[in-house]
Amino acid sequence: MTTQLTRRSLIRAFAATTVAAAPVMANATGLLRGAGDIRKLQMYNGRAGENLNMIYWIDGDYIAPALEEVNYFMRDWRTDGVIDISINTIDIMAAAHNLMDTSEPYTLLSGYRSPETNAMLRSRSSGVARNSRHMVGEAADLQLQSRSVSQIFNAARACNAGGVGRYSRSNFVHMDCGPVRSWGG
Template structure:
């Protein structure tokens, strides 16, 4: 699932992305400040401990989403329990990428949960009070993420700085929920 780019050095690509990733927030009224001086590329890097898969892809270049990269992201963020795939909302991918850039890390996100089928959401809800009945995960608009090198507080602060969606702190479980729903925050 790894996508490589030829003709561009990894360091050059990372430098360009780091310089522009703050602008990777979606076009919401509250996100215009992050869009000023938007760069030419957006990149997302994640791995899944559940499936053993990883993704490292540039999904946006010069104002255009790359269809094949988005398709790869959709597959990567599928409900691994049911192998169900839907279209992930690119606004959420933008939030994840922008927050990652603000954290200034080389480490990819660990994806704990992306899309959830209604069946998976109901099963998880029966096991935990923390799972919403109408979770944005079921619409492909949310992700639960972890970084070994950053705390839940640091990740939540970076996601919140995007002013573009919901940010949930789950310190006991060591992950941050990021979504492209209404701007709000919760947890400790």
């Protein structure tokens, strides 16, 4: 099911984000409200050769077995370690995907990273944070073949609900549920 997000529904979605209890995450969840009464996540994991096409929220309720499947799908493929992925991160990914109006699943490059995996990657690259949000299940590195890094970056930034990094040379966008910020070129 493809949901078209019109300018009017986008404005309504942003207007719906005035929830005082959680002003930052309200932006991402407000964008998802424009998608109807379900929230869906579509991803492909090339490392594991797995696909995920999952409704994880219906009528205000998260679906526990669906979230467990997302947790496993986003595992550290090097160690097979699994951790609970933040529902806020899942919501940001879904909201950004909805804004891009595509049926193509994200390609997941990195979800959860064990401390060992993060240390190994950090030893090979200066772009890996010592205290990466990947290690606590709060981040994902994603790409889409049908959208440019800039398009994905702009959609994620429009959610105004976490950290968004643009890695143009490596062809991916980092999304996390930390403080609202953006970086990269």
